[in-house]
Amino acid sequence: MHSDIQQAANILAHARRLVILTGAGISKESGIPTFREAQQGLWAKHDPQRLATLQGFMANPKLVWDWYQFRLGLVEQAQPNPGHRAIAALEQRLPHVEVITQNVDGLHGQAGSHRVLELHGNIRRFKCLAGHTGLTMADLAGQQATPPLCPHPGCGALVRPDVVWFGENLDYRVLNQAIADCDACDVLLIVGTSGVVQPAASLPYHAWNARARIVEVNPEKSELTEIAHVHLSGPAGELLPQVAALML
Numbered sequence: 001m002h003s004d005i006q007q008a009a010n011i012l013a014h015a016r017r018l019v020i021l022t023g024a025g026i027s028k029e030s031g032i033p034t035f036r037e038a039q040q041g042l043w044a045k046h047d048p049q050r051l052a053t054l055q056g057f058m059a060n061p062k063l064v065w066d067w068y069q070f071r072l073g074l075v076e077q078a079q080p081n082p083g084h085r086a087i088a089a090l091e092q093r094l095p096h097v098e099v100i101t102q103n104v105d106g107l108h109g110q111a112g113s114h115r116v117l118e119l120h121g122n123i124r125r126f127k128c129l130a131g132h133t134g135l136t137m138a139d140l141a142g143q144q145a146t147p148p149l150c151p152h153p154g155c156g157a158l159v160r161p162d163v164v165w166f167g168e169n170l171d172y173r174v175l176n177q178a179i180a181d182c183d184a185c186d187v188l189l190i191v192g193t194s195g196v197v198q199p200a201a202s203l204p205y206h207a208w209n210a211r212a213r214i215v216e217v218n219p220e221k222s223e224l225t226e227i228a229h230v231h232l233s234g235p236a237g238e239l240l241p242q243v244a245a246l247m248l
Helices: 002-013 024-028 054-059 061-077 082-093 107-111 172-184 200-209 236-246
Strands: 018-022 097-101 116-118 121-128 159-163 187-191 213-217 230-232
Touching (some): 018 082, 018 172, 024 236, 082 097, 082 187, 082 236, 116 172, 172 200
Parallel strands (some): 018 187, 097 116, 187 213
């Protein structure tokens, strides 16, 4: 394993344009359960199609709002882990670093990463069904309605989490930027993603087609392991600080 960690460190140290793709694994190390794992207790009986689709929201807005408030509470209790912090530190050591994340918790930003593309949105932000975006809980404070109504003058549309639900398309601007970043990178670091959720799972192949060097950090082999030049088996919070310490 030490030789693999050293090889990964050497690859990262020479990166001119590094892209880091992260998934649920790195957030799980901060104690944030995956969508399925959070369906416990009172939530275990609910179909995901009712909790994370526009159709489910329209059928029962309060149920979906309450589910996301429950998940937001879990996120707000979490802190960035050493894996998040090691990723943020790479910005200080390398000429160009871009983080592309499938996670909606905002922990990369909390850890100090400045260039973060959030493919699936952010559970700490909200938008209304009429198209007003960028709302925060502070903007919605004081309302008795569940879910709240859009505070923009003359709007009053239902407010929902600013996340991508099942059956919805990713923001094309974010996705196109992610594709362009992967096309242009010379090193791709994949952290804690299974490589099965599309379209995020296709991004590493853009880097691979561009002949980028690929390093994967994951406790288990994934659908992307076959294209990785180095696979480090274990938690990002343990392995990434080791990699960073060995970078020349």
